[in-house]
Amino acid sequence: MPSIDGRRVVADLKRLAEFGRYKTGVHRPTYAPVDVESRHWLAEKLREAGLDAVIDGIGNVIGRNPKARRRLLVGSHSETQPYGGWLDGSLGVIYGLELARAFAADPGCAELGIEVAAWADEEGHYGNFLGSRSFTDALSDEEIDQTRGRDNGTPLREALERAGFAGRPRDRVDPSRYIGYLEAHIEQGDTLDTSGLRIGVVETIVGIWNYRVSLVGEQNHAGTTRMVRRRDAGVAMVRLATRIHDRFPEIAGPRTVWTIGRILLEPNAPTVVPGRAEMQVQFRDADLDRLAAFEKALHELVNEADRAGPCACKIEPIARTEPRHMDSGFQDQIEAAAEQHASGMHMRLPSAAGHDAAVLSYRMPAGMMFIPSLRGISHHWSEDTKEEDIVLGAQVFADAAERILRSAH
Secondary structure (H helix, E strand, O other), X not given: OOOOOHHHHHHHHHHHHOOOEEOOEEOOOOOOHHHXXXXXXXXXXXXXXXXXXXXXXXXXXXEEOOOOOEEEEEEEEOOOOOOEOOOOOHHHHHHHHHHHHHHHHOHHHOOEEEEEEEEOOOOOOOOOOHXXXXXXXXXXXXXXXXXXXXXXXXXXXXXXXXXXXXXXXXXXXXXXXXXXXXXXXXXXOOHHHHHOOOEEEEEEEOEEEEEEEEEEOOOEEOOOOOHHHOOOHHHHHHHHHHHHHHHHHHOOOOOOEEEEEEEEEEOOOOOEXXXXXXXXXXXEEOOHHHHHHHHHHHHHHHHHXXXXXOOEEEEEEEEEEOOEXXXXXXXXXXXXXXXXXXXXXXXXXXXXXXXXXXXXOOOOOEEEEEEOOHHHOOOOXXXXXXXXXXXXXXXXXXXXXXXXXXXXX
């Protein structure tokens, strides 16, 4: 089997974390100068590993192996959430880099090719899985024209121009080139950590459905507007949010989650009755019927609030992804590799977070492997994983990749 250098894996992860270092984590938003700098660093590291590396017109870093007869595409994303963790996404990219080196150094893997991708904007600073959707022909030029940054409204075209990626072609997948796609990631939840296990074999990536709920009342003076005549959009939003949190547990499955993660008040001033309020509601599950039930319940609650008044209430969808099952053969090979290197210390589980593997699964077989997240923390600078689990995961991942390549027909 290809042998990885664990110390080199950890060193590369720590070096990548220096691009945008924040406390013990990283702040590296998509297309920010520090993100662009890190992508050029990654491209150079892929070239040093013997791959033909390019950065395409959406910012994907792709390293190709022109010599192999059978190729496995591996990777993840390299930007971070605001003030996020040092492993979220980066782990899978550096595993891919190390895998390319290991295969190149093993004469027995001469015909087996690893190609590596660092997808752009999985974290959604500008869109929804921009890089992997671009690669799989699911991102149109019209959508790029219309997309703006979620934080400051910067047009995506302008961001690409500033990053130096405008005018470059966007790479598109040739499914016949690959036997599939494999991604490694920290779990981001606490299932492995609390169970004392070290490897997770992902069965399904959950569907994620997002909605914008807006309430319109009457903006007025906070001192002179009598309580009986107020149409306070902020109060109406809080009441509706409470009804949502009371209703959803009645239809939830064992792994259903929901979040109201973004709220806005207008004009958001201490002496003004809010005239408009907005919240974004998200729910996740691996069962499509349960997602539909949540959608139905949310619409019913919004309609009830609208009828009851005193504020008008409406709902609109923002984005949704469907649950995606990972390839069963890939799951078997990851599990076999885990049993070889960590006998009895692995389990199959769903991914409660979205990943590029879900997007790639529409065009080729796809699989995912998890290593533990300490205390289940992610999307925060305190995110961490034991170094011995990082090293073990890299070797299991390499073994699984070889098994997948050799089992391909």
